[in-house]
Amino acid sequence: MRHIAIVGSGPAGYYTAEAALKQWGDGVRIDIFDTLPVPFGLIRTGVAPDHQSIKGVSRRYEATALTENVRFVGNVMIGRDVTISELQNLYDAVILATGAPNxxxxxxxxxxxxxxxxxxxxxxxxxxxxxxxxxxxxxxxxxxxxxxxxxxxxxxxxxxxxxxxxxxxxxxxxxxxxxxxxxxxxxxxxxxxxxxxxxxxxxxxxxxxxxxxxxxxxxxxxxxxxxxxxxxxxxxxxxxxxxxxxxxxxxxxxxxxxxxxxxxxxxxxxxxxxxxxxxxxxxxxxxxxxxxxxxxxxxxxxxxxxxxCIGYQTSKIPDVPYDEHSGHFSNEEGRIRPGLYCVGWARRGPTGTIGTNRPDGFAVIEKVATDIGDGASKAGRPGFDALANERGVQYVKFTDWQKIDKAEIANAREGAPREKFVHVDQMIEAATRG
Incomplete structure (x- = not known):
């Protein structure tokens, strides 16, 4: 069994998860981490609100998220709740799909x-x-x-x-x-x-x-x-x-x-x-x-x-090499170091369309497959759950997000698809309701 951690639940993260499922099928377990309690990254908070047809791509990511082999782990901040080195100890591969939010x-x-x-x-x-x-x-x-x-x-x-x-x-x-x-x-x-x-x-x-x-x-x-x-x-x-x-x-x-x-x-x-x-x-x-x-x-x-509106940079993460000039993680075609990779804007900078992240995700999974072989030596998901329990980290699952989603749709003003919660505590409250 291979255990993969993807940090970032935007397009690059979910396309990479999709690629991992195609590569290994039932032979992989994928945890997708995000700082926010809600998934989809750029689709939710970057795409213009009057471009709803573009936001429809999230339905594709939802199909990936609902497979048994994929888990959303929201409201977990790298550096505060868990470090990159700790994730590397728990997972065969850690893939940074954090985008370029700055x-x-x-x-x-x-x-x-x-x-x-x-x-x-x-x-x-x-x-x-x-x-x-x-x-x-x-x-x-x-x-x-x-x-x-x-x-x-x-x-x-x-x-x-x-x-x-x-x-x-x-x-x-x-x-x-x-x-x-x-x-x-x-x-x-x-x-x-x-x-x-x-x-x-x-x-x-x-x-x-x-x-x-x-x-x-x-x-x-x-x-x-x-x-x-x-x-x-x-x-x-x-x-x-x-x-x-x-x-x-x-x-x-x-x-x-x-x-x-x-x-x-x-x-x-x-x-x-x-x-x-x-x-x-x-x-x-x-x-x-x-x-x-x-x-x-x-x-x-x-x-x-x-x-x-002159461009974006990837957020720095402690102990991860960073290219100051280009504003993204230092890497060679997606490899940062053994067991640590990056994809999407975190790899190449803010270029291309949303769809450009799909071939990027498949390319990095090919490298991961070459590097980790059969995996099986890491604790993976159970190991993270034990660590989270020890530290009192209450993460948000995809089923919790579905409660948030349902509440936002119910709160929509007339003619709008939803009214987003704009504060994390509102999201958590909706996730724990019912």
Whole structure:
């Protein structure tokens, strides 16, 4: 019998568990650990609340979770309740699937001013992550600045720009919906250091901006390259730039409450204000061999809210080698050291789609299979249970999560699929009820 511990219950964790079941069938026992009492990681707290079709992938993970060979072990923090070395002593392989939940820093003067947030914090706020439920961003100024030219930036912009009615069918949490309904933001500026051809925004997400009921996107036509230059782009990128061209030709922004302004060739240099953000200092850039180079021309954007969507980093774990430059665990194709592995964003950084984690999970299980052979020498699940009992660790099982899930669905406001619990004690209370 092989005993596998997977740390992290998001897409990478469950795809890896699925791969282990296909590799060994009844010859494996898999425990999936998570700090939170609820599973699915990024699907629950990272995917935009108005993208419910994407969240549907959790049904696939649920099928894996309900097999007898797989167990969810929620509300267990690595380092507080159990260490990595202890897990390695108990399991034949420990696989870190912890994702990249931390914001990369801007590295700019003033980034610690009030009402300046990273996207992990801001997205966590409107998605009900317990770490960010009390963030309480002020939405009282008429201008917000969003830094970044990827899909996360588009998610943030779309959430800020939507009307209350447009959130019907979403699982945005009540505290965020109430704050957004009272928002006074009327202009959202998207800063990008490079130009339209360098964006990391996909056509679907860009296209959604054209269908908002009270907001419209605008692009300065002078920022766009000659249309003939689009021929060098791949089809998806060409379609994305096509949306930007449409935004440049639209003439209806004056009729809308909220304007979404794309500011290309614009690098933030400082965030200014006394106690909270009041302005963003920006330097105009130009491209030099594809890189953004400052021109020396600067200007300021008055703003009361800044959200940086510039990437994520994996959380460090004591005694696990870490690549500071790349922001993830040091590894060789998923191997950290004998018996310890990583997968997904914890292995490669925040790249690819949710589905990219599936082949990643299967690849690391192939390495585990080569390394551990028949297993059978470790205590596995019974060993962890004995340790948890000794330390008084009360973990949450998948059947407990199903109680939480049922309670959230029952608490949903009209037109919403659920109302998430945003504090761990609420989750635990629901899990132990009935």
């Amino acid at each position: 914001d990369r820093k801007l590295g700019l003067p003033g980034e610690n001013l009030a009402n300046v947030f990273g996207s992990a914090a801001f997205v966590g706020w409107y998605n009900g992550h317990p770490d960010f439920a009390d963030l309480d961003p002020a939405l009282s100024h008429d201008t917000a600045v969003v830094i970044g030219n990827g899909n996360v930036a588009l998610d943030v912009v779309r959430i800020l720009a939507k009307s209350n009615d447009e959130f019907e069918g979403s699982d945005i949490v009540a505290h965020a919906l109430s704050a957004l309904d009272a928002s006074r933001i009327r202009k959202i500026v998207i800063l990008g250091r490079r130009g339209p051809h360098q964006i990391a925004m996909t056509p679907k997400e860009l296209g959604e901006l054209a269908h908002l009921t009270r907001a419209c996107p605008h692009v300065d036509a002078s920022d766009l390259p000659d249309e003939a230059d689009d021929a060098v782009l791949d089809p998806g990128q060409r379609k994305s730039v096509g949306h930007l061209r449409a935004f440049a030709s639209a003439n209806f922004c004056a009729e809308q409450e909220v304007v979404i302004e794309f500011d290309f060739f614009a690098a933030p240099r400082a965030i200014l204000g006394k106690d909270r953000v009041e302005e963003v200092e920006v330097e105009r850039t130009r491209l030099d061999n594809g890189k953004a180079v400052g021109t020396g021309e600067t200007y300021r954007i008055p703003a009361g809210l800044v959200i940086a």
